[in-house]
Amino acid sequence: MGKRRVGLQLLFISIIAFISSCSNSGEKSEAQAENKFLGELTDTASLSIADLLKGAKVPQYKVIEGKIRANKFLSDLLLQYGLDYSEVNQALENSKEVFDVRKIITGSGYHIYCDTFPVLRAKYFVYEHDPATTYIFSFNDSLNITEYKKEIRSEIKFSTGTIESSLWESMVANNINPMLAVELSELYAWTVDFFGLQKGDQYKVIYEERFIEERSMGIGRIYGAQYTWAGKSFIAIPFIQDSTESYYDAEGASLRKAFLKAPLRFSRISSRYSSARMHPVLRVVRAHLGVDYAAPVGTPVQSVGDGRVISATYDSGNGRIVRIQHNSVYSTAYLHLSSFATGIRAGATVKQGDVIGYVGSSGLSTGPHLDFRFYVNGNPVDPLKVESPSVEPVSPENMESFNVSRTVVMGLLESIQPNN
Numbered sequence: 558m559g560k561r562r563v564g565l566q567l568l569f570i571s572i573i574a575f576i577s578s579c580s581n582s583g584e585k586s587e588a589q590a591e592n593k594f595l596g597e598l599t600d601t602a603s604l605s606i607a608d609l610l611k612g613a614k615v616p617q618y619k620v621i622e623g624k625i626r627a628n629k630f631l632s633d634l635l636l637q638y639g640l641d642y643s644e645v646n647q648a649l650e651n652s653k654e655v656f657d658v659r660k661i662i663t664g665s666g667y668h669i670y671c672d673t674f675p676v677l678r679a680k681y682f683v684y685e686h687d688p689a690t691t692y693i694f695s696f697n698d699s700l701n702i703t704e705y706k707k708e709i710r711s712e713i714k715f716s717t718g719t720i721e722s723s724l725w726e727s728m729v730a731n732n733i734n735p736m737l738a739v740e741l742s743e744l745y746a747w748t749v750d751f752f753g754l755q756k757g758d759q760y761k762v763i764y765e766e767r768f769i770e771e772r773s774m775g776i777g778r779i780y781g782a783q784y785t786w787a788g789k790s791f792i793a794i795p796f797i798q799d800s801t802e803s804y805y806d807a808e809g810a811s812l813r814k815a816f817l818k819a820p821l822r823f824s825r826i827s828s829r830y831s832s833a834r835m836h837p838v839l840r841v842v843r844a845h846l847g848v849d850y851a852a853p854v855g856t857p858v859q860s861v862g863d864g865r866v867i868s869a870t871y872d873s874g875n876g877r878i879v880r881i882q883h884n885s886v887y888s889t890a891y892l893h894l895s896s897f898a899t900g901i902r903a904g905a906t907v908k909q910g911d912v913i914g915y916v917g918s919s920g921l922s923t924g925p926h927l928d929f930r931f932y933v934n935g936n937p938v939d940p941l942k943v944e945s946p947s948v949e950p951v952s953p954e955n956m957e958s959f960n961v962s963r964t965v966v967m968g969l970l971e972s973i974q975p976n977n
Contacts, residue, residue, distance in 0.1 A: 609683050609693055610705065612668040618680065622668040625684075631658045638671055639678030640696060648694055652702040656692050688769050710768045711777060717973050720758040724751065727760075734766055740776045741784065742822060744793055744804055747814035747945060749786050759785045761973045763966070779804075781966035794966045796959050798951060807967065809951035809959055815883070816945040817861040817909060820891060820929050821850050821916070847892070847930035848940050854895050854925045856916040859909075861889055866905045866913075869897050875928075876920025879913050888935070892928035893919050 612620055621638070635645045649658055661684065670681040682694040691705045716737070718727040724738045741760065742751050765777030782793040793804040793812055804812045864883035872878045877894035879901060895917025907913060918925045931940040951959045 609670070609681055610691055610707075612683070615670070617672070618670040619673050619677065620668055620670055622666070625661055625663050625665050625667065627663045631661055634667075635679060635682060638669055639676055644696060644700060648696060648700040648702070651700055652692075652694065655702045655704050656686070662686065688772065688774060707769045709774065711765050712768065713763070713780070714766055715761075715763055715969070715973050717759070717761045717975050719975065720754050720760075721756055724754060724760070734773055734776060737762060737764060737776050739822075740764070740779055741782065744779060744782060745784055745791060745812065746817050746819075748791050748812055748818070749784055750818045750941065755787055758787070759975055761970050761975075763969055763973075781970055783970045792967065792970070794959075794963050796951060796955075796962055798955055805951055805959070807963060809956060811948045811950055813948045814945035815862055815909075815948065816887070816943065817859070818945075819850065820858050820861050820889075821852055821856060821927060822859075847890070847928045847937070850916075850927045850929060852916045852925065852927060854915070854917055856927075857898075857912045858891050858894065858914045858916060858927055860907045860911050860913050862887070862909045864888075864907055866901060866903055866907060868903050869901050869905075869914075871919070874921040876922060877914065877917065878920075881907060881913070886934055888932045889940075890930040890932070892930070893917055893922045893926060895919065895925075 608615055612622060614620055625634075632642075632645045632649065635648075636642065652658060665685055665687075667682065667684045669679050669683070672678045672680055679696050681696070684692045684694070686692060689707050689709060691707070693703045693705060695701050695703070714733075716728075716731065716733045718731040718733065720727050721730070724741065725735050728735045728738050741762065745751070761783045762779060763781040764779045767774040767777050778795070779793070780795060784791045784793075791812075792807045794807070795802055796805055806812060858879075860881055862881075862883045864881040867880040867882050867888070869879045870877070875892045877892075877897065879891045879894065879897065880888065881890075882888045891914060893916075894914040897914045898912045901907075901913050916925055916927050929940055931938055931943055933943075
């Protein structure tokens, strides 16, 4: 690794470390949670916070594990383990300011530490509300509840790969969290057609992945990316302008466009725009003025741009169809839907990315798919060839700051060597 790369990485990571330290300052530490139980655990020195959280087998306790069942109250569960109604009621009353037990989640795990002599009696109820948050109910001399926040650890990763069949499969093959594929598809939603990826396309990404212990909690921020699609490279540089972080190319143009490349997040193109296509139902040759995206029934369909719904109705062979006017020039149509999204009707306003309906097979259709159509001045055009205008670029007064970010990000991306 060259000195230049080391220097850039150290600079970049030091900036990220500072940002992370600020964002994590409000989290409770293990020591803080431990202190709340310090007095209570003095008589049971062999039992620690770590024991409680992990469900460790401790000789003086019987540990009962399970999952919250549907339509069951927490009190119903606790009353089975030697507690009387007044104790349970008081514990739940004391917990109100820390945790609303009505928000307990079906399927979440728990374990109960019980004394076995002279009778079975619950001493601690440990409920894992989510991977990061656990609540510990104590049924000792004091009836209380403690919220325990597990430490979320962040790692900055530098990853690269080459497309063989799909972005998702490439990431799995390179031991990259495949959820990064989702983040990249959203970041490049306006610039890269992810339904037209080609073998040999390459990507490089600098990103944050979050962990609790060794369990991945998903992808955090993306600090820079480069996607090479059909021989053309698309750089993504994060930059904050007007208090909002967005992504820009190397010249400072926004990656965000007036229109998304596609109205579905995950699908495949099953039929393209054509002036002469054999209709699969009518068996006659006629124009197909849109792009068909094959997808399961119920897949959400999103508006490719801001606009106003002209109509949302059933239209014979087109089935359930939504038409949207984006401005005086552009409009779009979404055909063969199974149903409309809530609130989608003539006159409704929509934002780019809003769900307007769901994939179906209504009208003249051989199977579930979306027929997506794009119009310029009322005339149909190939949606895959529309050059969408960009939104606001980096302003002249911010270019000096942007250039600093660009130098760091592009230097690091350049240092990432493609996999063989």
